[in-house]
Amino acid sequence: MTTPPSPDALDTYTLNMGPQHPSTHGVLRMKLTLRGEEIVVAEPVIGYSHRAHEKMAENRTYAQFLPNTSRQDYLSGMIYNFAWVEAVEKMAGIAVPERALVARVILAEFNRIASHLLWIGAFLLDLGAATPFLYAWDDREAILFLLESVTGSRLTYCTGRFGGLSKDLDADFPHRAREVMGKLKARWQEYVRLIEDNVIFVNRTKGVGVMSRDVCLSYGVTGPTLRGSGVPYDVRKAEPYGAYARFAFDVPTRGEGDVFARYMVRTLEMQQSVRIIEQALEQLPDGPILNPDSIGVKKRLKLPVGTQYYAVESARGHYGILIVSEGGTEPYRAKFRTPSYPNLAVLAEVMPGHMVADAVAVLGSVDLVLPEVDR
Amino acid sequence: MGAIHGLLARLTGDFGATLVLGAGLILGFLTFNVLFLIWLERKVSAHAQRRLGPMEVGFHGSLQTIADMLKLLSKQLVTPLATDHFTFLFAPILIFIPTICLTSLVPLGNAQAFAEMPNGLAVVVVLSGVTVIAIFMAGWSSNNKYAVLGGMRSVAQVVAYEIPVLLSALSVVLIAQSLNLHQIVAGQHVPYVLYEPVAALIFFVGITAETNRAPFDIPEAESELVGGFHTEYTGMRFALFFFAEYTNMLVLGAVGATLFLGGWKGPWVGSLPWLGPLYVLLKAYLVVFMMMWARWTFPRLRFDQLMNFAWKLLIPVALVNLLVTAVVLQALPRP
Numbered sequence: 100m101t102t103p104p105s106p107d108a109l110d111t112y113t114l115n116m117g118p119q120h121p122s123t124h125g126v127l128r129m130k131l132t133l134r135g136e137e138i139v140v141a142e143p144v145i146g147y148s149h150r151a152h153e154k155m156a157e158n159r160t161y162a163q164f165l166p167n168t169s170r171q172d173y174l175s176g177m178i179y180n181f182a183w184v185e186a187v188e189k190m191a192g193i194a195v196p197e198r199a200l201v202a203r204v205i206l207a208e209f210n211r212i213a214s215h216l217l218w219i220g221a222f223l224l225d226l227g228a229a230t231p232f233l234y235a236w237d238d239r240e241a242i243l244f245l246l247e248s249v250t251g252s253r254l255t256y257c258t259g260r261f262g263g264l265s266k267d268l269d270a271d272f273p274h275r276a277r278e279v280m281g282k283l284k285a286r287w288q289e290y291v292r293l294i295e296d297n298v299i300f301v302n303r304t305k306g307v308g309v310m311s312r313d314v315c316l317s318y319g320v321t322g323p324t325l326r327g328s329g330v331p332y333d334v335r336k337a338e339p340y341g342a343y344a345r346f347a348f349d350v351p352t353r354g355e356g357d358v359f360a361r362y363m364v365r366t367l368e369m370q371q372s373v374r375i376i377e378q379a380l381e382q383l384p385d386g387p388i389l390n391p392d393s394i395g396v397k398k399r400l401k402l403p404v405g406t407q408y409y410a411v412e413s414a415r416g417h418y419g420i421l422i423v424s425e426g427g428t429e430p431y432r433a434k435f436r437t438p439s440y441p442n443l444a445v446l447a448e449v450m451p452g453h454m455v456a457d458a459v460a461v462l463g464s465v466d467l468v469l470p471e472v473d474r
Numbered sequence: 475m476g477a478i479h480g481l482l483a484r485l486t487g488d489f490g491a492t493l494v495l496g497a498g499l500i501l502g503f504l505t506f507n508v509l510f511l512i513w514l515e516r517k518v519s520a521h522a523q524r525r526l527g528p529m530e531v532g533f534h535g536s537l538q539t540i541a542d543m544l545k546l547l548s549k550q551l552v553t554p555l556a557t558d559h560f561t562f563l564f565a566p567i568l569i570f571i572p573t574i575c576l577t578s579l580v581p582l583g584n585a586q587a588f589a590e591m592p593n594g595l596a597v598v599v600v601l602s603g604v605t606v607i608a609i610f611m612a613g614w615s616s617n618n619k620y621a622v623l624g625g626m627r628s629v630a631q632v633v634a635y636e637i638p639v640l641l642s643a644l645s646v647v648l649i650a651q652s653l654n655l656h657q658i659v660a661g662q663h664v665p666y667v668l669y670e671p672v673a674a675l676i677f678f679v680g681i682t683a684e685t686n687r688a689p690f691d692i693p694e695a696e697s698e699l700v701g702g703f704h705t706e707y708t709g710m711r712f713a714l715f716f717f718a719e720y721t722n723m724l725v726l727g728a729v730g731a732t733l734f735l736g737g738w739k740g741p742w743v744g745s746l747p748w749l750g751p752l753y754v755l756l757k758a759y760l761v762v763f764m765m766m767w768a769r770w771t772f773p774r775l776r777f778d779q780l781m782n783f784a785w786k787l788l789i790p791v792a793l794v795n796l797l798v799t800a801v802v803l804q805a806l807p808r809p
Contacts, residue, residue: 114619121700136623136777227688227774233523299689299773455623455699456692456776 110134116458118147124221124462125469127443131450131458138458141450143443149473156433161187161400162261164433169255171435172471174217175414177210177246177256184259185341186409186420190402191261193393197384199263200342205276205379206246206258208372212283213242214414215365218466222362223294225463226303231294238286241279248275261400262393273380280373290366304359308449308461311356318448319441322416323364324465328356334412346378358464365466399428415439415466439465439472500577504721509539511720515766522770549709554617557706561615566707566714569608572601573721580728581656582738582751594655595647598729599640602684605722606632609686612715613703624702627692627777632684634784639680641792642673645799646733659737667734672795674734676788678761681726683784685719688769692777723762731757 117128126147132140152171156164168183169176181203188195220235243253249268250258258265294300310320315328325332333350335343351367353360402424410419416438423432442465450458482491513528513536520527528535553562579594579601591597606629613625647653649669650661667674683690692702699705704715731737735757738750775783 112619114623223773227691228772229519230523230770233525237524293771297772299775302779303773303776454776454778456774 111139114455117144124467127462127467127469127472129446129458129462131455133455136454136456138450138453138455141447141458143446145443145469145472147473148470150470152474153433153435156430158429160428161402161430165259166255166257168259169257170470171437171474172413172415172418172439172468173254174468175210175214176254177250177258178207178411178413179418180256180259181207181341182409182411182413182418182420184261185411186407186422187261187400187402189409190405190407190422190424191400193262194390196263196387196390198267198386199388199390201379201383202264202268202388203259204342204346205268205376205383206249206256206264208376208379209242209246209276209279210256211414212369212372213239213246214466215369216242218365218414219290219294219362222460222463222466223300225459226300228294228300231290234286234289234293238283241282245272245275245279248272260389260393262390264388267388268383273383276376276380280376283369283373287366287370295363295366301359303456303460304362304464305355305357307358307457308453308464309355309357310445310449314445314448315356318445320416320445321438322413322442322466323368324361324442324445325416326350326352326368327360327364329354332417334410334417338410340409340411342379343375345382346375348372348375358460361464361466401426401428402430410436413438415468415471416442435474437471437474439467439469443467443472496578497574500574504574504577504724505717507724508717508720509543511724511762512539512542512716514763515720518763518766519770522767543713546710546713551711552706552708554706556617558615558617561611562706563711565608565612565615566711566718568611569605569715569718570721572604573718573725576601576725576729577721579655580725580732580737580754581659582754590656591654593653595643595653595658595733598655599636599643602639602681602722602726602729603632603636605684605718608718609703612707616703616706618706620699620701621703621705624699624705627699628686628703630777631686631690631692631780631784634781635680635683635690635788638676638784638788638792639684641789641796642670642677642680643733645670645673645792645796648796648799648803655732655737659732659739662736662739665734665736670734670795670799672791673799674730676792676795677730677734678764679788681730681761682765682768683780685722685726685765687719687723687765689772689774690780691769691774692780723765724758727758727761727765728754730761735760 111132111134114131114133115128116131118126128144128147130142130144131138152167155167159167165180165183168179172179187193216235216239220232220239223231246256247253249266249272250256251266252258310324310328312328312330315325315330320328321332329352331350331352334340335348336350348371351364351371353363402422404426405424407422407424408419410417412418417436418438419436421432421434421436422430425431446461446465449461453461479491479495482494485491486494516535516538517527528538531537531541553559576598579591579598609628610625613621613623613628616622646658646666649666650658652658652661704712707715731754737757738754740749740753743749743753
């Protein structure tokens with residue numbers, strides 16, 4: 100790390116970027132020490148949207164905590180919701196019907212695409228291009244409509260139940276899902292022309308915010324940010340959970356570790372998600388969506404004494420849940436390992452030496468969700 | 475028009491009447507123009523993004539800007555305590571003065587311009603550089619780090635981009651053999667954009683940068699500097715900066731039209747002289763539309779890339795273009 104300048108250094112000044120700033124995506128404060136426009140020290144200050152989710156989990160039954168899960172990361176809430184459900188199922192030994200397992204994969208992957216689309220839009224907005232933002236928003240809207248038709252909600256989903264899903268996919272769902280995917284595939288051609296082929300975009304992103312493989316690993320960075328630095332780590336492949344082991348898909352990686360690599364990894368990942376959804380729709384079995392023997396929401400579920408760690412790949416990286424149970428209806432301790440936290444911590448190492456404009460690009464490129472950092 | 479002029483002349487004398495009438499006409503038209511351009515920008519951006527844009531107030535939202543202006547007029551004007559008061563209050567006014575002066579120089583017809591200058595182009599170049607002083611005053615006096623950064627960026631940017639604008643305009647001067655805007659237009663039997671496509675492109679890029687428009691809008695880059703130099707301005711003072719930006723777009727577009735697109739010339743203008751101002755405006759709005767199109771397509775450049783673009787690409791190319799123009803003109807027989 101670069102040594103901070105002495106406090107009486109006259110050639111530097113401090114700029115507080117945030118907590119209210121258009122491109123800190125929520126309430127992050129970047130305390131930047133600048134020399135002219137060059138960043139000397141960057142210090143992320145967090146905690147502005149701390150809601151004590153972990154403490155809340157200790158005071159609620161396992162089912163009562165369900166709505167909290169998707170509010171940790173509101174952009175890929177489905178994945179977080181299923182992670183909690185699956186962690187509890189694994190601990191309690193609840194069987195899940197085949198149809199529910201595959202349906203979860205479909206819904207989670209759609210949610211991942213929606214999250215990545217929003218990221219592309221917001222990131223391009225950070226770089227000063229407003230039009231891709233609305234294109235991405237438009238595409239995301241189609242996915243939100245689709246997910247709304249299944250779950251009833253658009254953002255903070257709570258459709259997972261211990262032993263399946265709250266609602267079944269209707270008969271028309273595969274048709275609508277394929278329609279949405281067809282639209283997305285056509286749009287991606289346009290994105291390539293509008294974004295990747297744009298000289299300004301390439302100049303703004305290539306070679307900017309380079310995170311080496313070792314730096315990423317030492318900070319515990321995961322997700323597309325890590326894969327952009329050349330490490331093919333994806334929880335779906337490394338420790339397959341749910342029904343992921345049955346689907347063929349690649350883990351896109353890029354070696355450069357710069358902002359452009361992170362962008363490319365996310366676009367390629369969306370295509371892999373479509374690939375997974377297509378296979379899952381083919382294999383979607385008939386049958387019940389909810390295990391009839393499972394304990395419903397209203398009944399009190401007691402987990403056996405023990406500790407359980409369960410990890411999933413969220414849109415941002417490795418999301419882990421640690422549940423410590425003492426046999427009661429509420430967990431003794433619940434710990435959430437959220438991917439944005441280490442992804443944010445690494446920025447202090449990456450940012451020095453960049454310009455203020457690059458700080459915005461780098462900050463945008465790691466896809467932070469601040470409520471998920473603070474929890 | 476003549477009658478009003480006569481009436482005013484009785485009160486204020488001939489010169490005073492021209493002054494009052496000219497200033498009134500220019501200001502009235504520029505106000506209308508800003509309202510129109512803001513509406514146009516919203517419509518262009520909306521259609522670029524597959525939206526409809528404003529649709530509620532008036533026909534296709536045509537009165538939306540008036541409603542917005544009324545809102546801004548009713549806002550409280552906040553002057554932060556730590557500002558340099560005089561400079562802070564004067565900057566939004568100063569930013570308008572050079573723009574209005576510029577408007578009076580653009581020839582609108584065979585013998586029509588509000589002000590005649592023998593070396594009009596030189597005055598245009600000087601005046602278009604003055605706005606940056608107002609921007610810097612606004613940024614500096616705000617006593618806000620974002621505003622100072624925006625102001626500093628603006629100075630560096632305008633200084634860098636004035637040079638290619640000047641060089642590209644010079645190549646037109648070489649062909650027209652005059653700095654007089656009238657004679658430049660009169661010399662264009664074919665619009666100079668066909669003789670000087672490179673210079674026209676450089677001029678277009680340069681004026682886009684001088685008006686702080688995306689992709690060169692780094693002085694007010696909202697995702698980096700919040701509002702840039704106008705971060706601390708509220709209500710109508712903020713609106714004045716907005717006004718100035720759009721007015722500048724039109725005026726520099728009109729200068730571009732004069733230099734490269736044949737100014738007031740067009741079909742039937744010989745028999746119907748009132749078509750002249752219309753042609754100037756149409757061509758200016760064409761340039762403005764292209765600026766809007768670029769804004770809604772490209773991301774923003776980084777500050778150092780912006781500087782490199784000007785110093786390492788635009789200026790050398792403009793210089794070479796100027797040299798080639800001079801050599802070709804020398805080689806060609808004089809008409």
